[in-house]
Amino acid sequence: MKKIYTIIFVSCLAAISFSSCSDWLDVRPADEIKEEYLFETGNGYRTALNGIYRKLATFDLYGSNLSWGLIDGWGQVYDLDKAPDSGGGKAMKKLSKFLYKNSELTPTTDAMWSAAWNIIANCNNLAQQVAEEDTMLFYKRTQEKNMILGEAIALRAYMHFDLLRIYAPSLAMNPGDRLFIPYVDKYPSYLSDRQTVGYCLERIIADLVEAQKILKDVDKSSEFTSGNRFTKSPSGEERFVWYRGFHLNYHAVTAELARVYLYAGQSEKAYETAKLLIDINADKGYYKAVTSSYSGPMNIENGNIKMYEDIIFALYSTDQTDWDLEINHASDNATKPDDEKYLALSDAVITKFFGTESDKDWRLKYQLGPNTSSFYRSLKYKKQDEGSGFGKVNSTMVPMIRMSEVYYIAAEAIYDTDKELAKTYLKTVKQGRGISSPDLSKSGTKQDFINLIVDDARREFIGEGQTFFLYKRLKRNLEGADEKQSVEYPAIEDNLVMPLPDSESNI
Template identity: 35%
Template sequence: MKKINIFLIAVLSLGLSSCENWLDIQPADTTVEEDLFKVGTGYRIALNGVYRQLSSTALYGQELTWGMADVLGQVYNTSRLSSHAYTALGNFNYSDTQKAKDLISAVWSTAYNVIANCNNIIGRIESEPAVKFVGGQLERDMILGEALAVRALMHFEMLCYFAPAPAAEHAGYWIPYYENFPSTSADYQSVEKILELVIRDLKRGQELTLAFDTHQYGDEPNVKDHTLWLTHLRRFRSEADNSSYPEDIFYAFRGYRMNSQAITAILARVYGYAGEHTLAAAEAQKVIDISSVGYPIFDFTPKTDVVSDYKMTGDLIFTLSNPTLLDDYKSFVASKDIGDTKWTMSSKYYSPGIFDSEGDCRKTTLLRQSGRTFFPKRYTKPDQQGQFTEIGADMLPVIRLAEMYYLQAEDFAAKNDFVNAIDKLEDVRMVRGCDPGKLTTIIDKGSFVKELLLEVQREFAEEGRTFFYHKKYNSKFSASMKDEAFYLPLPDNETIH
């Protein structure tokens, strides 16, 4: 037991920081790993390690949210970063500099290391008896479901970055789908096959976690008159009332985990990317409907500003946590001294730019203006003290409720029902403080896509979604942008397969 104790202390001491090597693809000390999984709580630690990896700067801690993803999405003006990889990436020059190639390689290798760690959990836990886990079958299935969902999410992200969009109809084999541990190679698959496998894993993860997330409480202490785990267990640490925390904190803070609603929302996203708009809308509706059961999960009500809640946490479905986020972000964005700013928002965000309503909180609160220039601040500390000021600062939004309405709008537009498509866009715009009646120019698919992409630019600035919506609709950022700019080249060490 001495080895496992040392190992657990080492893992726990990392907090929520990156721990890319905590469980290597070929573990240096197999005995330590075997000891870890001798007890059910070892699976908790292994799963926690996966979430820490997801929060690392190579993934959602930076590159898949406010970093590389939005540089590719032309969210920023990166002209002051002359020697940084972002300058080349922002110009879609993926192989021109070693820094750009190294950054792309880091994203790829970290994502596949997450997948390997998920596969290690999946391969072991499926043969484990329920009695090994504190929470019995519910806990075993929850851990398995989350690991499957994370595996699917990482493969989907790599598909979005390293392969053409499904609508582009490019033949070929683009990325591997790893399902076993350990594994040193896997066949590269087509876009359609990867999507099929992603959807399969998400559906299974959805089913496995749903049993836990809809579990009825009996005489659980300190919990009364609540029907669903997701409604009464505090989703985020930032929610002040902790009277309903379970005694075992592993079951709390489901908003930071692949809860069943997060998996459902990501499944909706995948269907939407695949062009399966009706299936996407159906999954999105499940997420929207959950707020009408028991106590509302999401606070999706109109707001004139979000002065103490830059993450708009009320409609977050799934977020990750990085306690060093403010410091990581600070080195890029505006300080009190404008002259020290390394980047600003791109010119499309300048007033009035893409904003059609002066009351839009995504402009008035989430951007800082100096003259005609706008500076990003979603990952800075709000000036006004508030409930979410300190704790919400660590949040890395992965998916939010607003996207569910966009997916439903896309389904209506695909059926040429632009009246209802407008209504779905307006559902989000009303919450963000926009003036109603601004979308009357949506009369066909072309005008719908144009307005949807404007909404995406407003809603998801610094959350990494803009590039992929443009990619999904083959909407190029400039006339000179080439088709292949929509997908990254494989790292050099992955080009022989």
């Protein structure tokens, strides 16, 4: 990976040295921060960490490609015959047909690959620097130092995990001892060998466990109400240690660890880890969108289109609504509805995955646009009224992991041991989405039960980038539909594993 890391090192210097990149560093436009000065103050460390989060929220990564964009196109979430070519639509169309080397796709996937390794390089640099720093440099002393260290390690693992899920087979696909991507935890790194899926998963888990231990102490006194996670903040130096929902906090690292354990086939550990959060939620009620007391319709109508009480970790982006406008609403005034271009969900897909619960499910009633010419569209990223109770924060939020997924993980992982408890977990999610009396009668076998989880997750994950990864983990045929018929693609490597960029195929 010599080429990648040379590029990363130069780009990091450029980002830190020139005022034109100061927005990436989240400082005033007039400020200039040279690399040799960045880590001389506590504020410099804050700037470096904030810069990583800002980079994660760009179009190349979770601002589009790894949330509502490229990855959902690959997962057959949309009928892309209705999509425009602009706003990323052209690349999504090629990937949905598995045309990995098409010239209309490769610039997008190459940029995604480079941006991801840039994130990892910056995490490694930050982790190394802060680990050796004197705690007296930081306003909150040990708490702040450990917060930065824990998050940098966790973000490194998070990014590696998604690269692994994109560029390597899942364990269910029998990757064996073949080599796919490196695991890089040093900065700078000019040459790194590719590793097996098993090795990468071990390293990802080790990093998340370490980060979890560090952040547990950091967040031990935090109140994780939705207001504290996303909206309430003091002024001055204290601001940095608030907004924990926009950081990879202890709860988020725990949720990600449960996600990784399940992907790694370690169901017992996946359940134990998920249950940590389920027990906290049962005690504290922090994630109200999966509790019976949730006032869903009232909150959604007041701008809470993403139901963010359920979100454990999100990225902050002021660009989301503009990108959504370009790909979903640029042709809203077309003379004929059939001429409108957007990321469409066909009536066949809605019928298949919402089934008999379609008249009750808030995710259909509020998060998807009205049925026009047999199609729906997601409203999750449409600009909300900022004067409403929830609109402003919803318009700037990119969901990364939800409490609902934690319940899915627990339900699947515990099924063999306690079927009734597994059903209770799935019911909890459904009841938090307006389905007061879920029918789980079609859960006679484990596969039947997993089918029910998948059906619900297909509704939950629209526009959030997890559908493809769910199918890949289960080695399940990709399911979609156009206006006329259902489509299905076999769960084979040709369809579920992206080849490395040509520039990196010899690493």
